[in-house]
Amino acid sequence: MAVIVIVGAQWGDEGKGKIVDVLTEKADGVARYQGGHNAGHTVVINNEKFILHIIPSGILHKGKACIIGNGVVVDPSSLIEEIDGLRKRGIEVGKNLFLSKNAHLIMPYHVAIEKEQERLKGSKKIGTTGKGIGPAYVDKIARTGIRAGDLLYPEIFREKLKTNLSGINHLLKAIYNASGFDADAIYREYMGYAEKLSEYIADTDIIINKMIDENKNILFEGAQGTLLDVDHGTYPYVTSSNAGAGGACTGLGVGPTKITRVIGVVKAYTTRVGEGPFPTEIKDSLGEKIREKGGEYGATTGRPRRCGWLDMVVLRHSIRINGLSGIVITKLDILDGLEKIKICTAYRYNGRLYEEFPKELNVFEKCEPVYEEVSGWKENTSGIKDFEKLPKTAQEYIKNIERILGVNVEIISSGQKRDELIMLKEPF
Ligand code: IMP
Numbered sequence: 001m002a003v004i005v006i007v008g009a010q011w012g013d014e015g016k017g018k019i020v021d022v023l024t025e026k027a028d029g030v031a032r033y034q035g036g037h038n039a040g041h042t043v044v045i046n047n048e049k050f051i052l053h054i055i056p057s058g059i060l061h062k063g064k065a066c067i068i069g070n071g072v073v074v075d076p077s078s079l080i081e082e083i084d085g086l087r088k089r090g091i092e093v094g095k096n097l098f099l100s101k102n103a104h105l106i107m108p109y110h111v112a113i114e115k116e117q118e119r120l121k122g123s124k125k126i127g128t129t130g131k132g133i134g135p136a137y138v139d140k141i142a143r144t145g146i147r148a149g150d151l152l153y154p155e156i157f158r159e160k161l162k163t164n165l166s167g168i169n170h171l172l173k174a175i176y177n178a179s180g181f182d183a184d185a186i187y188r189e190y191m192g193y194a195e196k197l198s199e200y201i202a203d204t205d206i207i208i209n210k211m212i213d214e215n216k217n218i219l220f221e222g223a224q225g226t227l228l229d230v231d232h233g234t235y236p237y238v239t240s241s242n243a244g245a246g247g248a249c250t251g252l253g254v255g256p257t258k259i260t261r262v263i264g265v266v267k268a269y270t271t272r273v274g275e276g277p278f279p280t281e282i283k284d285s286l287g288e289k290i291r292e293k294g295g296e297y298g299a300t301t302g303r304p305r306r307c308g309w310l311d312m313v314v315l316r317h318s319i320r321i322n323g324l325s326g327i328v329i330t331k332l333d334i335l336d337g338l339e340k341i342k343i344c345t346a347y348r349y350n351g352r353l354y355e356e357f358p359k360e361l362n363v364f365e366k367c368e369p370v371y372e373e374v375s376g377w378k379e380n381t382s383g384i385k386d387f388e389k390l391p392k393t394a395q396e397y398i399k400n401i402e403r404i405l406g407v408n409v410e411i412i413s414s415g416q417k418r419d420e421l422i423m424l425k426e427p428f
Helices: 016-024 076-088 108-124 133-141 148-152 154-174 183-200 204-213 246-252 285-294 312-322 392-405
Strands: 003-008 029-032 041-045 048-052 065-068 097-100 218-221 261-267 270-272 306-308 326-330 340-349 352-354 368-375 409-413 421-423
Touching (some): 016 326, 097 183, 097 204, 261 312
Parallel strands (some): 003 218, 029 065, 065 097
Antiparallel strands (some): 041 048, 270 306, 409 421
């Protein structure tokens, strides 16, 4: 049995969806531990594209337990839309889906507050997905959140909503000069959601721990990436949850001693959506070329992703923070045809060399990347399933990554489809 955390090692969009989908074949269940429908996990099966926002990518396999943990923030209308969309396409969603009673709900006022906050920040805005994620987590920490379990108790739900709105409507009017919300209308809307979601609401911590006790194979699926983690990322340009592996314990109710391995998913280059410093960003036409070839547009918002070279300073930080026992390299084929490839091995700032990720944003945003330049390859690598069949320089690129980071590459993804990968070590 194994309990494996799959975590994004960069700024998200590393291709975790496909990896979780592939590994689900040997798993009994998949549990998502943080974030919300700000995430977009893309999986391609037989040329059919699925984008999952909150339901674990494991849902695309029959009969696997799919759990939305307490650490996730849930927009009920978006979850219902996702369930309906999957069902329409013939995917089973029923007794295989569980939603934690303790998962906090995203409310309409969270979206409104976020919009106003971003507007007021002007050029200092975070560039959020606009889904109400941050304000929902603020309410959770402030102990004013409404949880999925409250949907099962209409009177308690109504009471909490009324109390919250009395403060929030005042804030929206007085501070943001925006209109407030009607408690009855939200109550009716959410009771409609309750009817559709109550069958999934469960004590997910008990379900997961029972599966562990029964020696089942389980995947814990992270959303976003380590550099977007609210504690360990490029704060304040982060999301509002613990996207790193640490979030799996609190976000699911599982003790650290139960986790057997942590695998980091690393894109062969780097991307970032939204604002915030990005030392290896390629600002010329090559960045645009990579964006087009890699389809680097947000799966949730459609925003163009900023593209850059692989950054070892970021990855060293990720390995440490997550305790990575192995890595998966994705989208290697996007680098096909490049004559030279750059790998950032350190940063330079104010005459000092930084091999480790600087914690101060004011330093990080001024860091210049120090590059090692390696030869690229002309050949097409998409769909290759055997490491030895990769061009020699592509093999060296992978070995270079292992050498610099001191962590083994276990899987290389060479395309969007399930079978387009090189399995160097079976995780289960
Ligand atoms: P929020 O999560 O909507 O609050 O956005 C905060 C930051 O995280 C912004 O820079 C977003 O672009 C980024 N972000 C949120 N979700 C994702 C994701 O799934 N992939 C990549 N970036 C994300």
